[in-house]
Amino acid sequence: VGTPDSFSRRVLSVVRRIPPGRVATYGDVARLAGRPRAFRAVGNIMRDCSRPEVPCHRVVAAGGRIGGYGGSEGLKRSLLAAEGVSVVARRVRGFDLVRWRPESK
DNA sequence: TAATTGACTTCGC
DNA sequence: GGCGAAGCCAATT
Numbered sequence: 602v603g604t605p606d607s608f609s610r611r612v613l614s615v616v617r618r619i620p621p622g623r624v625a626t627y628g629d630v631a632r633l634a635g636r637p638r639a640f641r642a643v644g645n646i647m648r649d650c651s652r653p654e655v656p657c658h659r660v661v662a663a664g665g666r667i668g669g670y671g672g673s674e675g676l677k678r679s680l681l682a683a684e685g686v687s688v689v690a691r692r693v694r695g696f697d698l699v700r701w702r703p704e705s706k
Numbered sequence: 707t708a709a710t711t712g713a714c715t716t717c718g719c
Numbered sequence: 720g721g722c723g724a725a726g727c728c729a730a731t732t
Binding site: 608609631636638639640641642643645646648649 | 726727728729730731
Binding site for chain 1: 711712713714715716
């Protein structure tokens with residue numbers, strides 16, 4: 602992370618806390634990071650995602666849509682599928698069930 | 707410092 | 720279901 606800003610670090614921190622088999626939306630991550638309306642900036646930070654310890658692939662768009670992944674959505678789908686998250690037609694199946702919640706740990 | 711850029715979201719057609 | 724426009728935020732140029 603070339604720019605150790607508070608926000609970016611918080612975002613990465615949140616994403617890192619997402620357990621396997623669960624996913625979070627950009628909005629959720631932004632909210633947990635303290636900026637509920639910064640989902641766009643979150644995406645910006647994720648794009649940089651040069652950290653193996655940060656499961657950026659577990660961050661999906663609202664409504665259970667896959668979103669993007671450095672141009673390879675297919676890879677993201679594979680990674681999610683490998684963790685037990687079924688993706689159909691660019692959408693997460695049982696999105697409400699796999700969506701990560703801080704309290705659900 | 708100002709302008710531009712997105713892995714976004716939501717609403718309308 | 721797909722396409723477009725407006726709104727919001729941080730990072731980058």
